[in-house]
Amino acid sequence: MAGILPDFTHETEAMARGACRVVGVDEVGRGPLAGPVTACAVRLDRGRIPQGLHDSKLLTAARREALFDAIMAVAEVAVAHASVEEIDRLNILRASHLAMERAVAGLQADHALIDGNLIPRGLGCAATAIVKGDARCLSIAAASIVAKVTRDRIMVDLAQQHPGYGWEANAGYPTKAHLEALQILGVTPWHRRSFRPVHNILYQGNSVTS
Numbered sequence: 001m002a003g004i005l006p007d008f009t010h011e012t013e014a015m016a017r018g019a020c021r022v023v024g025v026d027e028v029g030r031g032p033l034a035g036p037v038t039a040c041a042v043r044l045d046r047g048r049i050p051q052g053l054h055d056s057k058l059l060t061a062a063r064r065e066a067l068f069d070a071i072m073a074v075a076e077v078a079v080a081h082a083s084v085e086e087i088d089r090l091n092i093l094r095a096s097h098l099a100m101e102r103a104v105a106g107l108q109a110d111h112a113l114i115d116g117n118l119i120p121r122g123l124g125c126a127a128t129a130i131v132k133g134d135a136r137c138l139s140i141a142a143a144s145i146v147a148k149v150t151r152d153r154i155m156v157d158l159a160q161q162h163p164g165y166g167w168e169a170n171a172g173y174p175t176k177a178h179l180e181a182l183q184i185l186g187v188t189p190w191h192r193r194s195f196r197p198v199h200n201i202l203y204q205g206n207s208v209t210s
Helices: 009-016 061-074 084-090 092-107 138-161 176-185 196-203
Strands: 022-028 037-043 076-082 111-115 126-130
Touching (some): 009 126, 009 138, 022 092, 061 138, 076 138, 084 092, 092 111, 111 138, 176 196
Parallel strands (some): 022 111
Antiparallel strands (some): 037 076
């Protein structure tokens, strides 16, 4: 998506079809071995859109933090999560969709613009799936930023409770350091037991830390 900037086209088209409350939705945290999956829904005011919105993965941490504050100041925002227990019980795809459904419900949307190619089955409103939506749609870009900053803050907090795994830097993703810490320190209650590296350690009989 190099050279392409997100715009308000998808929101405008949904409103032209009669939608009144159009939100962009994105999630973060499908790939980590630890922590919740976090989703965000954002309803932007067409006349007060922060400058510089883009796919959160293309922004520096400092820029994401600044845009997070700007979005929270001018937009309607709902953040929701699916827990580690829900991820293990449902599977990561369904859990991420559950988090999206909860976020959309928090804004009582009548049309949701969803990042990706799948529409969660329990949204309760009309929806459009937009592949690479965080780089194409301003509302989804805003949602991606808020979701990323929120989840990163959660993982920094959890890192203080469970030092040694590097969550403050890797956000729970399976980096080499995180995998080595799993072998040495064992599995915490925040690790996803259904994910293979964690499951394998448990199966090997390593102790579970409290």
